[in-house]
Each structure stands twice: as structure tokens, then as C-alpha cells.
Amino acid sequence: MRQKRVLVTGGAGFLGSHLCEKLLAFGYDVLCLDNFFTGNKRNIYHLLDKPNFELIRHDVTLPIYLEVDEIFNFACPASPVYYQKDPIQTTKVNVLGSINMLGLAKRVKAKILQASTSEIYGDPEEHPQKETYWGRVNPIGPRSCYDEGKRCAETLFFDYYKQNKVNIRVIRIFNTYGPRMYSEDGRVVSNFIVQALRDEDITIYGAGSQTRSFCYVDDLIEGALRMMNGPDNFIGPVNLGNTVEVTISELAEKIIAMTGSQSKIVYMPLPENDPIRRKPDISLAIEKLGWRPTVSLEAGIEKTIAYFKKLETEK
Ligand SMILES: NC(=O)c1ccc[n+]([C@@H]2O[C@H](COP(=O)([O-])OP(=O)(O)OC[C@H]3O[C@@H](n4cnc5c(N)ncnc54)[C@H](O)[C@@H]3O)[C@@H](O)[C@H]2O)c1
16 A cells, blocks of 8 residues: 655644654655745755655645645744735735645545634633634734634635535644744744843843743644544644643743843833733643643753754854
């Protein structure tokens, strides 16, 4: 029997590259598709000479024909700095990209998983967020291209499922961090670590009392794989994230302590529509997938610091 062939769109990005690695370790044929908008060849250099790994430079907003068994649709810039650079393109990646990938899945009868996001809940009135919560999203704000784009992508996934019987899965990813995050993309964990390693001021937007819960990348990838390989009668959406809440100030202090940095904390105004609290309810993932995060914040931060330390010394 031939080996399962798996397409990972956004495969050269932070999450995509970890996913490609894991799929190769299972012995699958992996097609990594990326246009390198926020992805980096450095993330996948170590995979390029593997016989089961193929790299395709392509933009998901354009159709492509490939013979595959499974598709992980991860292509989309995930950090506000990048997705707000070209908001029309961000909406296109989510809407046209999803249509192209769902069309492909339909033609070749592939199973397809969408990397959706906690941002579809917007600035929530409900806490923690359950999958049944419909969200509170500004349709015309600076984050809308991403939030509404991802919401529309979910709509498309469920309509292809209902109308065309495409075998879908939808995961809603909450803040995930780890090695291979891009140091300049403004995400809080990478920002703080890089600032701490350089002994620069650590910038907190707002008072620092806003909370987030951070999931380590290995936990997230495990959840995505369980969802893809789970039963066809559980298609999601399912929340995947860590439930341990920390304030942004606590995170900054932890990173300063763990890096032994001389950095000082400085406070800046909170950007528009930035949610005050964000925490997943993962009871559905526990019940249906037997999944829960296992990596502590300290252990995950330590590995991430080691990654950025190496990057800084290579400069
Ligand atoms: N990291 C998180 O905390 C998080 C949270 C929620 C959802 N997600 C979702 O997970 C996915 C991956 O996120 P990430 O953190 O790895 O971000 P990332 O920016 O590192 O990766 C996205 C990848 O998609 C590629 N890409 C962008 N536009 C493309 C296009 N038009 N065609 C082909 N490739 C394109 C980029 O070059 C990059 O390699 C995204 O869909 C994101 O929305 C991530």
C-alpha cells in the first residue's frame, strides 16, 4: 500500500513546520506548500533532504491541483503585525485559500482540517469560551480581516461539509508559542523573550492586567493530529489551547527572571479591539479527543528561550 500523502499549507511557518516534522516522523509523504509571506526556509531546511518531503512555493489564493489524502490548511499570517500589512490579502488567504483547498479536497476526496482561531470569539462576553459561543467581533476594525476571514473560512468548511460531503475538521487554536516563532512579528511571548535577551525595555500594551493562556507548540500539534485522525462523526469546531491563565505582567516578569535580563518593563497604550481576557474551555477536546496540554509554561518558555538565544548568537 502506498504511504499516506499529506499536504500542509503554510508548512514553512511556525506551526506548519512543526507539523511537517511530526508527519514525516510518522513516515507519511509530506507536501509543504508556502508562499513565504511570513514563513521562512530556515524553519524547514532540516527537512529538505528527506526523501518523503516536498516543498511547493505557491499562494493558496490561486488554485492548485495535487493528489493528496489529507490537507492541513494552516496558510495565513497569524500575527497582527503581518496580517494587518495587507488586510485585503489576509481576507483573500482565508476566503479564496479555503475555497481552493476545499475544492481540492472535494475533487480528490481528501480529508481537510482548518486551522481556525480563538479570534473568531472576538472580545468575548463569555469566559472561558466554549465552542457554542458565537463571538463578539467588530466587522470593520483593524483585526477584522483576520477575525472575519477566519469566521468566513469556518462557514465555508461547514457548507462544503453539508453541501458536498467533504470530510472536514475544524480546530480553534488559542495562543500558541514555541521555537520558530518569528522574532519580529509582535507576538507577546517572542517579543518579550527577544527584548529580554537583548536587555531592551519590555513593552506591555495596556496595564498588563489582561490575561492570556499560552499553549506550547508540541501540545497543539498533538491536538491537531488527534483531531485529523479522530472519528468522522466529530468534525468540530473544537478549542485547542492551554487553560492556565497568566497576566501579561506575570509573563514579562517570568521571562525577565528566566533569562536573567536587565530589561525594564514599560507600558504603552492598548491597541484597538485587543481582548482583555482569553481562555479556552477545552472540555470538548478532553471528552472527544482525550487531549489536554501537558507542557508547563516554565518548560515551554525555557525551550523557546533556548531557541531565541541560539538565533541571537548566530546573528
Ligand atoms: N500561533 C498561534 O497562536 C495561532 C493561533 C490561532 C490560529 N493560528 C493559525 O494557525 C496557522 C499557522 O499560524 P502560525 O502561527 O504558524 O503563523 P505563521 O505566520 O508562522 O505561518 C503561516 C504560514 O502561512 C504562509 N502563508 C501566508 N499566506 C500564504 C498564502 N497566501 N499562500 C501560501 N502560504 C501562505 C506563511 O508564509 C507562513 O509560512 C494560521 O492559519 C493561523 O491563523 C495560529
